[in-house]
Amino acid sequence: MSNLVLNHHPKQSKAIDLSAKARFEDLNLASITNLAQHCDERLLPILANAYDVSIDGLSQKEARALLSKALMLKRHAGTTYAIKESLKAVFDTALVEEWFNYDGKPYHFKVKVTSSHKPFDENTFKQLEKLIYEYKNVRSVLESIELKVQSNCNKYNASANFTIENISVLPLRVRQRQAKLSSFNAIAVFISEKNIQSGVVL
Structure with missing residues (x-):
């Protein structure tokens, strides 16, 4: 590292220059980059400040x-495209529907977000609102945010309920017996005798 302090500069400047020289000579300059996907995690807040972008509450991947x-x-x-792209940084399935797509009021729009891996809570809702209001134009009105959670669970739960009823067959017990016997016998005897003699019936 070359010396940037001239001879007529004060001694304090020379001391700072020597200190900086000692620190920066061993520094790996290849690791310093302003590319958000490759820079050191500690540089993310600095990049956010430089680009005037809020990354509060976002994970490192989302930021x-x-x-x-x-x-x-x-x-x-101020365009629908900007809203979609900003939301996709947090939710890759975010959709923006403008008023003429669903017969709504002029200049109104809806945001639909589907997630299968990220839970929805109050902080998530605030992040969505913050991104929408940061990139929408002043004229447009956010009508609603629709949240939908999808489950990719391949497990199935089943339950069965068994009811058993025991029936015992006991021997027949006659507790009370009443019998009425009535009979009527009729005997009739009819006797007929016929004697046939010489064709004369007696």
């Missing part, structure tokens, strides 16, 4: 994705 689009988002700020 890198948003910062890598920062210049493009600033160029297209």
Whole structure:
């Protein structure tokens, strides 16, 4: 590292120059980059400040994705495209429906977000709102945010309920017996005798 302090500069400047020289000579300059996807994690807040992008509450992966689009988002700020791209940094399935797509009021729009791996909570909802209001134009009105959670679970739960009823057959017990016997016998005897003699019936 060359000496940037001239002879007529004060001694304090020379001391700072020597200190900086000692620190920067062993520094790997190849690791310093402003590419959000490859820079050191400690540089993310500095890049966010430089690009005027808020990454509060975002994971490292989400922050890198948003910062890598920062210049493009600033160029297209106020458009539906900018809203979609900013939301996709956090939710890759985010959709923006404009009023003429669903017969809504003029200049209104809806945002639909589907997730199968990221839970929805109050912080997530605030992040969505923050991104939408940062990149939408002043005229457009956010009508609603629809959240949908999908489950990719391949497990099935089943339950069965068995009911058993025991029936015991006991021997027949006659507790009370009443019998009425009535009979009527009739005997009739009819006797007829016929004697046939010489064709005369007696």
